[in-house]
Amino acid sequence: MLKRNLTVLFFLSFAVAPLASGFVYAGLYSFGVIGALSTGFTFNHWAALFEDQGFWSALALSMGVALFTLLLSLGLSLTLLLSLQRELEQRVNYFLLHLPLALSSLVAAFLSFQWLGNTGMLARWAIHLGLFEKSQDFPELINDAHYFGVIFTLTLLTFPIFTLLLLRFYQAENLSSLSQVAATLGASSKDIIFRVQLPALLRRITPTALLYFVFLFGAYEVPLLLGRQSPMMWSVYVSQKFKKFNLSDLPIAYSSTVLYTLFILLLVGWFWNKAAVSKAEQ
Amino acid sequence: MKKVILAVLFALFILPFGYLVLLSVASSWRFPEVFPSQNLSLIHWASLSRTGVDWLSSLATSALVAGVVGCLSTTAGFLSSHVLSIHSSRKLWITLAYFPYAFSPVIYAYCLSFMFNVLDLTGTLGGVLIAQFILTYPFAVLFFFNHFDQQLREMEALARTLGSSTTVVFWKILLPISKHTLLICFFQVFLISWFDYGLTSVIGLGQVKTLSIMVYQYIGEANIHVAAIAACLLSFPPLVLLWFNHQFVFKKV
Numbered sequence: 001m002l003k004r005n006l007t008v009l010f011f012l013s014f015a016v017a018p019l020a021s022g023f024v025y026a027g028l029y030s031f032g033v034i035g036a037l038s039t040g041f042t043f044n045h046w047a048a049l050f051e052d053q054g055f056w057s058a059l060a061l062s063m064g065v066a067l068f069t070l071l072l073s074l075g076l077s078l079t080l081l082l083s084l085q086r087e088l089e090q091r092v093n094y095f096l097l098h099l100p101l102a103l104s105s106l107v108a109a110f111l112s113f114q115w116l117g118n119t120g121m122l123a124r125w126a127i128h129l130g131l132f133e134k135s136q137d138f139p140e141l142i143n144d145a146h147y148f149g150v151i152f153t154l155t156l157l158t159f160p161i162f163t164l165l166l167l168r169f170y171q172a173e174n175l176s177s178l179s180q181v182a183a184t185l186g187a188s189s190k191d192i193i194f195r196v197q198l199p200a201l202l203r204r205i206t207p208t209a210l211l212y213f214v215f216l217f218g219a220y221e222v223p224l225l226l227g228r229q230s231p232m233m234w235s236v237y238v239s240q241k242f243k244k245f246n247l248s249d250l251p252i253a254y255s256s257t258v259l260y261t262l263f264i265l266l267l268v269g270w271f272w273n274k275a276a277v278s279k280a281e282q
Numbered sequence: 283m284k285k286v287i288l289a290v291l292f293a294l295f296i297l298p299f300g301y302l303v304l305l306s307v308a309s310s311w312r313f314p315e316v317f318p319s320q321n322l323s324l325i326h327w328a329s330l331s332r333t334g335v336d337w338l339s340s341l342a343t344s345a346l347v348a349g350v351v352g353c354l355s356t357t358a359g360f361l362s363s364h365v366l367s368i369h370s371s372r373k374l375w376i377t378l379a380y381f382p383y384a385f386s387p388v389i390y391a392y393c394l395s396f397m398f399n400v401l402d403l404t405g406t407l408g409g410v411l412i413a414q415f416i417l418t419y420p421f422a423v424l425f426f427f428n429h430f431d432q433q434l435r436e437m438e439a440l441a442r443t444l445g446s447s448t449t450v451v452f453w454k455i456l457l458p459i460s461k462h463t464l465l466i467c468f469f470q471v472f473l474i475s476w477f478d479y480g481l482t483s484v485i486g487l488g489q490v491k492t493l494s495i496m497v498y499q500y501i502g503e504a505n506i507h508v509a510a511i512a513a514c515l516l517s518f519p520p521l522v523l524l525w526f527n528h529q530f531v532f533k534k535v
Binding site: 003004007008010011014015016018019021022023025026080083084087093094095096097098099100101102103104105106107108110111113114115119121123124125127128135156160211214215217218219220221225234235238239242253257260261264265267268269271272 | 521
């Protein structure tokens with residue numbers, strides 16, 4: 001009994017209390033109750049946050065980048081798995097599929113910076129092959145308005161993980177045998193993919209995909225190096241507000257942090273609900 | 283066709299490592315050269331120790347932080363999950379453990395920074411260690427939650443019925459059975475800590491110079507050859523871990 005209570009206390013102290021105390025502190029700061037320039041309870045900082053165009057564009061951009069990267073990664077990994085499943089299961093290929101896991105987001109962003117910039121490796125090859133004359137002619141692929149560099153880099157980091165997971169689900173669901181049975185019963189290749197394999201794989205990957213949406217939504221290092229000053233992704237926006245050392249900006253930064261926390265609570269709650277439903281269906 | 287797609291795919295995965303090594307040994311690689319025109323040399327590697335930027339100390343700091351955090355979080359997560367996974371409020375614990383795990387590390391760091399300021403832990407190695415433990419411990423708890431399944435519980439109960447003490451059950455049954463899972467969890471926590479930039483930059487205030495902090499610093503200084511060296515040092519140990527995992531853990535696949 002003592003061991004159980006001590007474990008719960010330890011868990012609450014190191015897993016729950018830090019985030020909860022940070023949330024309360026940020027909440028009090030955002031309402032002007034505490035802080036260097038505090039003048040008492042006010043909604044002004046929240047009003048300032050909601051009036052800040054940068055905040056809304058950061059929210060929309062983070063949603064867009066996370067959603068687009070997620071769909072692109074899922075599409076890529078599903079296509080890869082369904083067309084090359086046997087090859088990917090081979091020992092060497094299976095190992096090679098793990099290689100991107102050894103790259104941190106920061107190193108991946110650095111590599112994209114070196115490859116996609118207008119004096120990067122792609123531009124050099126394009127000039128070498130005679131496709132462009134000057135580096136300025138090369139299209140803007142990093143720090144660009146459409147966040148191409150960010151989406152590209154995040155997709156390259158995400159889709160190998162999805163492919164590995166889908167490969168595991170493919171084996172766990174015994175989809176090879178199920179597909180053979182379907183074929184014996186007269187199903188076409190299209191039917192096997194769309195009625196047997198895809199529904200089973202999508203059902204298993206949905207909770208993980210939702211969790212990845214949250215990770216991608218909070219991505220920091222990649223948009224920090226490959227994104228723009230305006231618009232920024234949410235993590236970069238919050239960090240810029242904190243980094244400015246402008247005391248009047250701090251309550252807005254804390255309001256934004258509170259909102260981010262609520263957003264994550266909502267998403268994780270939804271994820272947990274989905275995961276429970278998915279588990280019940282299995 | 284399949285072979286071509288696979289070749290392109292794996293070239294894309296191998297290329298970054300080759301490029302990082304080449305960039306770190308290229309004495310000069312000016313635009314628009316597609317390959318370094320001058321001889322390859324270790325001049326940038328050697329210059330690192332000459333210019334007083336001690337990359338060995340950064341490597342040691344990263345290894346120390348990731349190693350300690352890996353051991354602590356794996357141990358604490360394992361012991362906590364063993365108790366929490368059969369607790370009456372197990373669903374609540376699992377949901378609570380997801381929040382810090384899903385949080386953006388940099389925003390989490392700003393949430394924690396006031397507490398670390400009060401405790402005078404910002405800018406210290408101890409502060410970074412504690413902050414990374416706070417970040418990775420819930421992950422380790424989640425990791426082990428499903429490990430303690432019905433079969434393992436029944437095995438524990440059987441050993442107890444046959445007269446084994448709690449200590450014997452732990453050392454002779456739980457640990458040997460969980461060896462591989464513990465190893466995988468350690469690798470994953472090690473990697474989270476090894477790669478972390480956001481949390482370390484905020485809590486460490488740039489004074490705790492892990493390799494990730496150095497990579498960002500060199501990129502900021504447009505010192506790409508040295509950034510490539512730091513990136514090599516950051517990427518090759520995980521490659522070795524992956525190979526080790528592949529040799530000894532993924533054998534079943």
